[in-house]
Amino acid sequence: MGKQKGKIVAVNGNMIRVRFDGDIIQNEVAYVIDGEKRLKAEVIKIQGDIAFLQVFEYTKGIKVGDETEFSGKMLSVQLGPGLLTQIYDGLQNSLPDLAADFGFFLPIGAEIDAIDGEKKWEFTPVAEKDQTVTGGNVLGWVPEGAFEHKIMVPFDLTGEYTVSEIAGKGTYAAKDRIAVIKDKKGASVDVTMIFDWPVKIPIEAYKEKLQPKETLVTKVRIIDTLFPIAKGGTYCIPGPFGAGKTVLQQITSRHADVDIVIIAACGERAGEVVETLKEFPKLTDPKTGNSLMERTIIICNTSSMPVAAREASVYTASTIAEYYRQMGLNVLLLADSTSRWAQAMREISGRLEEIPGEEAYPAYLESRIASFYERAGIVKLFDGSVGSLTIGGTVSPAGGNFEEPVTQGTLKVVGAFHGLSRERADARKFPSINPLESWSKYKSFID
Known part of the structure; x- marks a missing residue:
């Protein structure tokens, strides 16, 4: 076009x-x-x-x-090796690289590639010449930290393709051609390690979606024993300001039994986000003993950044999380806070002069919240492996009122509800989950 x-x-x-x-x-x-x-x-x-x-x-x-x-x-994100350890803004600009190129005060229009195309990776082919492939099939892999990062046929290439060329084992730049595939008409497509995917379209390059059947261990006792979360499930943490939502999410991200953690700091206060950015590189991963950042991606859109980018950041995080799920990994996406994402939608809806719903939120608020949480799930991939994406979102209702539209819209679609209480937080009982208000649909999974 x-x-x-x-x-x-x-x-x-x-x-x-x-x-x-x-x-x-x-x-x-x-x-x-x-x-x-x-x-x-x-x-x-x-x-x-x-x-x-x-x-x-x-x-x-x-x-x-x-x-x-x-x-x-x-509007798309770049997918490929090199995403882990990165700190991005809502449009997938690398914040450390922006700071290195432009300093602390960014000029308007500053943009940078999400993945370094010149960086070399040790590629090992898996596919063979003349093999039939489709979008999502694995062509090979490169080591990324402790994981085998699978190089896949771009997800938009649906239908049958034949591998006409595949690179041998060796070192290649991310932008180098590692395979050539042909469709039934003989048209060739060059495949590199990097490709784009639209953020608002869920990735569905898998065999089938499975029902969650296994508990996700968080090492937070009140959650694991009374209000468990399922691998591939959804949960929300609503609570008033200062009740400990962000801290509870950070504890979960450190100790949860998952391979990859993606944190979407969507509209949070800049001070809290900076604290997260400073803390995470210093934290040790209990599984490997290395830095926790080696299996983490952080998407930052603070409340001081433009509203439109705040709305995009949740979709950016979801797409990256689905990409790692396609590799057969267990991924945890933490969105903090979905209320600020909804407020961004409300502001955009107001400027579009749409008919407002309850509390001036757009009439389609509930369907947008549902479509976000529906991106979670366990999937069986084409090679038989299984990957999961668990989504946890915090909600910041004004005055701790759980009857407001964002909380109510979220409760209809999540599988577990961890309601935080101001009284328990003031009494220094952390995590301040109120056992009388909280619930989980995943209790039957507990052994």
Whole structure:
């Protein structure tokens, strides 16, 4: 699809309206051109020849008549070796690399590749020449920390392909071609270690989805004995401010019986996120004795960052988590906090002038919450191995009121509810889970 152009006709905060010619698609990435700066944006609504874009940066200085360029690609993340240990923002820009390139004060429009394409990896082929493959099949693997990072056929290549070339065992850069596959018409596709996947489309390159049947051990006694979590299940931790939601999530991330932990700090206070970033490299993984960061990915979008990027960060984390599940690993995704993600949706919905629902949240709030938690689950892959993705989200209801829409929408779709209590937190009883309000649907899994 060729790149389309457009002109801005209205600006409302980080929401802009653009008149365009040609064809564009929902969730397409666009760039607002302000002099030499290019501000990343996403198409969230199309009405006739007017596109509504949410800009992922502050829109100071943008004016009517400025040019917009549409990329032809949906908002996507880069998938491949090198994701582990990384600290990203909600759009998968590496924060340490941004700091190294631009310093602490980032210019508007700063963007950087998520994965270093020049980095060398020791590739071991698994697929053979003339083998029939499809999206999600394994071509080979590279060592990434303590794991075998499987190099797979990109998930969007559905249908049958034949391997016409496969690289031998050796060292290759991530962007090097490691295989060539052909479809039934003879068209060739070059495969590298890196490929893109749209964040708002769940990865479904597996044989079947299984029912959760095994307890996820967290080493937190009140959870494991009274309100257990299942591998591939979902749970939420609602509680008032200061009740210990973030600390409980951090304890879980250190000790849970999983291979990979992905933390989405979505709209949390910057001080808490910085504390997490400082602490995690110093913590020891009880399994390996190495740094906990070796099996962790952190996605940061603090409350001081633009609202649109906060909404995208949850989808970015979900997609990366599903990618590691495709390798037969057990993944834990911790979203802190889904309330701030919902508030970002509310702000965007207000700017779109949509009919508000309860407490001005959009009418589709519950379906969005459900679609996020539905990305959890245990899957049986094409090679027979099994991977799981467990999702835990904190909810920050104003005043600790569990009757508000985000908490109620979450309760309908999760399998366990760990309600935190202000009284128990004030009495220094941590974790401050209230045993009279909490529950779990996974109790039958306890041995």
